[in-house]
Amino acid sequence: NAGVTQTPKFQVxxxxxxxxxxxxxxxxxxxxxxxxQDPGMGLRLIYYxxxxxxxxxxxxxxxYNVSRLNKREFSLRLESAAPSQTSVYFCASSETLxxxxxxxxxxxxxxxxxx
Amino acid sequence: SQKIEQNSEALNIQEGxxxxxxxxxxxxxxxxxxxxxQDPGRGPVFLLLIRENEKEKRKERLKVTFDTTLKQxxxxxxxxxxxxxxxxxxxxxxxxxxxxxxxxGTTLQVKP
Numbered sequence: 001n002a003g004v005t006q007t008p009k010f011q012v013x014x015x016x017x018x019x020x021x022x023x024x025x026x027x028x029x030x031x032x033x034x035x036x037q038d039p040g041m042g043l044r045l046i047y048y049x050x051x052x053x054x055x056x057x058x059x060x061x062x063x064y065n066v067s068r069l070n071k072r073e074f075s076l077r078l079e080s081a082a083p084s085q086t087s088v089y090f091c092a093s094s095e096t097l098x099x100x101x102x103x104x105x106x107x108x109x110x111x112x113x114x115x
Numbered sequence: 116s117q118k119i120e121q122n123s124e125a126l127n128i129q130e131g132x133x134x135x136x137x138x139x140x141x142x143x144x145x146x147x148x149x150x151x152x153q154d155p156g157r158g159p160v161f162l163l164l165i166r167e168n169e170k171e172k173r174k175e176r177l178k179v180t181f182d183t184t185l186k187q188x189x190x191x192x193x194x195x196x197x198x199x200x201x202x203x204x205x206x207x208x209x210x211x212x213x214x215x216x217x218x219x220g221t222t223l224q225v226k227p
Contacts (some may be wrong), residue, residue, distance in 0.1 A: 004158070031213075040123070043159070043204070043217040050213070058214070090158050097213035101147040101166065104215065106158030
């Protein structure tokens with residue numbers, strides 16, 4: 001059982017380039033999330049999708065867009081990468097948008113460097 | 116605004132001892148609190164959830180307490196092992212939104 005799969009695992013971009021980070025989950029979860037993790041900052045929510053067909057901004061959405069392609073897949077796009085977006089990006093999923101404290105299941109991250 | 120604080124300094128202990136990690140929060144009253152473990156190069160993994168009406172929760176060598184008066188949760192690992200070395204994150208709900216706010220995490224190093 002793969003859980004949450006993220007691709008690619010590593011990526012180096014030049015400032016101004018665009019790219020899409022892919023995420024897929026095989027647990028039939030309704031809700032999916034994108035976080036970034038920076039040293040000393042902890043995990044910060046970029047965007048989330050409560051259910052298929054809906055997306056909402058999190059704490060740090062500027063410079064990013066998302067697509068909930070179907071129930072399994074949730075992608076994160078950087079349209080014009082900036083050095084400040086150098087980070088580790090994590091995708092997560094949960095059964096629903098955790099009102100009852102449902103745990104989130106994380107992928108192993110994409111390490112993104114922008115030069 | 117809601118704020119979560121975990122000790123940013125690494126905790127170094129000897130194998131066999133009990134590790135205690137702290138999670139403090141301010142400016143709200145969460146209905147529950149979660150603890151996650153994160154190994155280097157990996158994503159966080161859920162460990163335990165404790166609700167506001169529960170004082171204590173146990174799972175094998177793990178024990179979590181939740182003091183809503185002190186606005187604090189303690190995470191204990193008894194009989195610690197080198198394999199317990201990791202970063203431990205606490206997470207609380209962002210109001211009634213269902214989203215989580217994560218602490219920065221505390222790194223635990225268990226020495227043989």
